[in-house]
Amino acid sequence: MATTQRLGLWLIGARGGVAVTAIAGIIAQRLGLADGTALVSELPQFAHLPLVKWDDIVIGGHEIRSAPLADELERLHRESRVLSPQLVAACRPELEKIDAEIRPGTLWNVGPKITELADFHPPRNPQEQLPRDMIKRLQADLTDFQTRHKLDSVVVLNVASTEPLPNPALWPATWAEAEASLGRPECPLPASSLYAIAALELGLPFVNFTPSLGALPAGIDELARLRNTCHAGRDGKTGETLMKSVLAPMFAARNLKVMSWVGHNIFGNLDGKVLDDPANKQAKIQSKDRLITEILGYAPQTLISIEHIESLGDWKTAWDHIHFQGFLGTPMTLQFTWQGCDSILAAPLALDLVRFVSLAKNRGETGALPWLASFFKSPQGDPPAKFADQFRALESWARTLSA
Structure with missing residues (x-):
């Protein structure tokens, strides 16, 4: 069973290997160039779920690098010897359209290693000095994307590079504490958390496929519940x-x-x-x-x-x-x-998460989604640690939809 909703997929780190492989995977599914291998959401026990169709996903994102998507896909094919020439050729026209939907991200507290990679910046704005200012810009990008494409919702998926973790003593325990810190130049939250806040404040679900902080602090989880939306993470479990x-x-x-x-x-x-x-x-x-x-x-x-x-x-x-x-x-x-x-292992799981999280949002689930623990190394929501138990939780959630 499938829905007719139009869903936006907004990729953080949109020109990276995982992102471009996920995009290629969506195009391959649309064109019949791939079967459902490695996609958990295509297993028989999830066939009854009203998951979004591949044709109904519109893609955009934030990025700090300017290299075209087609170049990254070609690099994967040439250097890592993955992806067929037919798929690379079939993706090119769509990749050019998606490139036009990618906006400059933020480098707030990402550390020097990631900052060195950046060559794609927003226009200089003297008013954008604080995290709250940056979040407003990120939210304007998300809102414009959703409005122009007439999307029912947007899932924000973080597949960017791993940031250094801030001191746990500085993680906000409440949303009020987190919100106050956004107006201060010493705000300890990294870019991944700013992306999470930007999405969750708008009522959009957020998925953190990286080890970065994202929505992990209790104060950001509280925000998700206040805005009646959900989040999942962190760090995709691929190998x-x-x-x-x-x-x-x-x-x-x-x-x-x-x-x-x-x-x-x-x-x-x-x-x-x-x-x-x-x-x-x-x-x-x-x-x-x-x-x-x-x-x-x-x-x-x-x-x-x-x-x-x-x-x-x-x-x-x-x-x-x-x-x-x-x-x-x-x-x-x-x-x-x-x-x-790496990207071939990660991309299908990222796509599964987009489909499952979108459905959870449609069902009114809020906060962290512990039944998605089988996808993550450090899952949120206090789930079991054993993979078999985690996967049974996912199957049990799917059965509740049947009931």
Whole structure:
């Protein structure tokens, strides 16, 4: 079953690898150039849901880089050896139209590594000195986009580079506290949170597919509830952490003691370049490292490394070494290697989230959406940590719509 609503997809980081792959995925679905492989929303147990149709999605976004979408798609095809030539050619006309819908983003508290990448700025405006001023501009872009295209709603999806996390002591506990900070030049909230506030204040749902702060603070969650809208996040679970959320419950269920779990990650895309900065890297490591202790109920020694290897392009490799103790104190190991194309792994999940979150908004759900936990490394809303339990929660939510 499908709706006839027209939905806007507003991408933060609209010219990045995940964004352009998601756009290519929508075009491929429209043209019949791809089946539903890797799209959770295309599984049989969700077939009855009134999810938005691919033909009814209109795309725009915010970005800090000026390179055309077609160049990024061609780079993925040429350097990372993904996407067929037929799909790249079929996407070009649509990409030119979407380029015209991309507006300059904001660099507020994104850190020096991301600031270095920026070459796409808004016109100089002496009045835009404070976060509240920036939010007004972002909201004007969203409102104009929704009005011009006669859209029923817009989902704002953050797929931008990972920001450094501000000190948790500075996260606003209430919306009043967050709102007051927006009028001060020392406001600690990063750009991802400004995008979240811009969307939620307008009653639009927000999805944070990155480890950045976004809508995580309690004060921003309160805003979502006050505006009768919803949000989901954070940090898409696409590879190594997905494996951890599946394997760690096995050790717990077999009463095998995990003594150490080491994960080494290498990849070469723009995200990897940004994560070369220790402040940005710490946000990602923190998101990846919390899961093992939460599932096992105790804290084995863990180590996570993330290294940028430029020659790999959009491909990433994760090698994990798990040292565990078995019967009669015998030590044993399990090792696995996960290799995949970062954007190809992430994009279908991002599209699933847009469809599910849009439906949740239409149903009147507010605040964080914990039943979407299976999509995230650090899901909001206090959901279970095990992947099987998380996915059952998604299926249970879908069954409630049948009832």
